[in-house]
Amino acid sequence: MKHVFDSFDTDGNGSLSPEEVMNVLRYLGMNPSTEDIDSIFISTDKDVSNTIEFDEFSQWILDKVDITSKNDLLEIFRLIDLDNNGTISTDELRELLYGLNINVSDREIERLMQQADVNGNGLIEFDEFVKSGGLWTRIKLTVGVVRSFYIQAEFDSLARQYNQLIRLWVPWYEENLGVTLDNLQNELDAPNILELGGGTGNLSAAVLERYSQANVHVVDSSSKMIDFLIFSRS
Numbered sequence: 213m214k215h216v217f218d219s220f221d222t223d224g225n226g227s228l229s230p231e232e233v234m235n236v237l238r239y240l241g242m243n244p245s246t247e248d249i250d251s252i253f254i255s256t257d258k259d260v261s262n263t264i265e266f267d268e269f270s271q272w273i274l275d276k277v278d279i280t281s282k283n284d285l286l287e288i289f290r291l292i293d294l295d296n297n298g299t300i301s302t303d304e305l306r307e308l309l310y311g312l313n314i315n316v317s318d319r320e321i322e323r324l325m326q327q328a329d330v331n332g333n334g335l336i337e338f339d340e341f342v343k344s345g346g347l348w349t350r351i352k353l354t355v356g357v358v359r360s361f362y363i364q365a366e367f368d369s370l371a372r373q374y375n376q377l378i379r380l381w382v383p384w385y386e387e388n389l390g391v392t393l394d395n396l397q398n399e400l401d402a403p404n405i406l407e408l409g410g411g412t413g414n415l416s417a418a419v420l421e422r423y424s425q426a427n428v429h430v431v432d433s434s435s436k437m438i439d440f441l442i443f444s445r446s
Contacts, residue, residue, distance in 0.1 A: 227263035239311035248365035299335035
């Protein structure tokens with residue numbers, strides 16, 4: 213994780229600035245706005261220093277990045293496969309390593325290719341990518357962190373549109389809320405309720421209509437969702 217952190221920390225001062233995070237995202241073909249970067253820092257920068265220190269960075273990796281998941285690895289693979297042809301070439305690997313500030317020689321790049329290229333065709337296919345270790349693990353982790361940052365920013369950007377979008381994604385959304393309430397049986401007038409993944413708080417609001425004295429705790433991975441919930445319910 214320290215190697216990955218150092219790849220992001222281009223000025224070597226021991227912390228990541230918003231500009232450093234933005235540069236890495238842009239290198240992998242993403243175009244984050246300043247608001248997107250703010251969302252990432254709200255979620256990651258626990259001491260509100262406007263920088264991400266190593267302990268904050270490593271905790272983010274532990275919480276958000278899973279390079280044992282084939283689905284996650286496929287998305288990471290696609291970010292490296294610049295021409296989208298289903299394989300990673302030497303040129304694509306070289307370009308990736310250069311952009312992520314992972315300094316290796318051409319000879320070391322050749323060794324990396326040979327290490328993963330089991331069938332010897334000069335290209336890294338997805339199954340070979342999944343099984344590759346060594347420096348490949350660091351590459352997967354680095355790209356996985358970038359992807360997780362972008363996912364966080366994208367999800368946060370949906371907060372204001374969430375109430376409209378959720379009804380498009382789930383046409384029976386209102387009925388779903390009703391069924392949940394009907395199956396929520398509690399003899400107490402003031403139950404303690406924990407909602408995991410509360411979004412903008414629609415279910416919690418419905419619960420409070422039925423149990424006005426309830427003590428409701430809402431958890432969501434998006435700070436923007438929580439902000440919207442607090443603003444709209446206050």
